[in-house]
Amino acid sequence: MNWGTYKELQGKLREFKIDPDIRKSNLLDLDYTIFDLETTGFIPEIGHEIISIGAVRNHGLDSCHIDTFHHIIRPIRPVSEATLNLTGLTREQLATGRTFVNSLKHFLDFSRGSILVAHPAKFDVRFLQTMLKRWKLPEFTPPVIDSQMMAEWLFPAMKPQLDPLIKQFQIERRERHHALNDAMMTSELFCKLLDCTIQRDIQTFDDLYQVLLQTKRARKPK
Secondary structure, eight states: HHHHHHHHHHHHHHHHOOOOTTTTTTTGGGGEEEEEEEEEEGGGGGGGGGGEEEEEEEEETEEEEEEEEEEEEEOOOOOOOHHHHOOOOOOHHOOOOOOHHHHHHHHHHOOOOOOOETTTTHHHHHHHHHHHHTOOOOOOOOOOOEOOOOOOOOTTSSSSSSHHHHHHHHOOOOOOTOOOHHHHHHHHHHHHHHHHHHHHTOOOOHHHHHHHHHHHHSOOOO
C-alpha cells in the first residue's frame, strides 16, 4: 500500500466537515452523490470487503449522469465464484484493481460538497464506515439520504427494494449488481422520489431528514 495515499486519505477524513447550511438548504439547490457498492458479502464485521464503487453526481432533479465514478477495488481475501458470477467481475479485473484506500480517496474527492444517497443507505454507509475502522482510519459521518426509506415513506403499499421500484417507475433497466449501473438506476429513481417529496411540501434537507427519522422510528417494534 502507498503510505502517502493512506496519509492523504487520513487527512481528508479528519478535515471532513458537514456544511452547516446544508440542513436549511432547499432540496432543489443541493448536489447529490448517488452511489452503490459491490461487496464480497453482507457482513463487513467478519471480513467481507468492497470490490467496486459506482456513483453518479446530480444537482437537484437533474439526473443526466454527466459526472460518474466507477472503481474496481482489489480485495485482500479470495473472492468466491458466486460473487464473481453475481457481479460479472473477473479475477483479472480484481487483481489489477485499486486499493480500498486509493479508491476511497478519489470517491471523497468526487462526492465533496454533496449529500450521499444509497438504496438502502444503512447497508452501504455502514460498510464504508466498518472498512474505515478496519483500516484504522478516522470516522466518516457524511450527510446521507436513504432512498429506500424515502420510498417506504412515500409509497408504503409498494415494495421498497430497487428492482420492483425500477419496474414501477419504468426506469431503463441496466445489468444489475454492477456498481455504476445500479447507481445510475438509483439516480433516476431518486429524482422521481425527490420530485414526489417536494410535491408533499418537504422543501429542505432538514425537513426530509425529520420525515425519514420518523419513518425509521416507526419501523421499530413497540
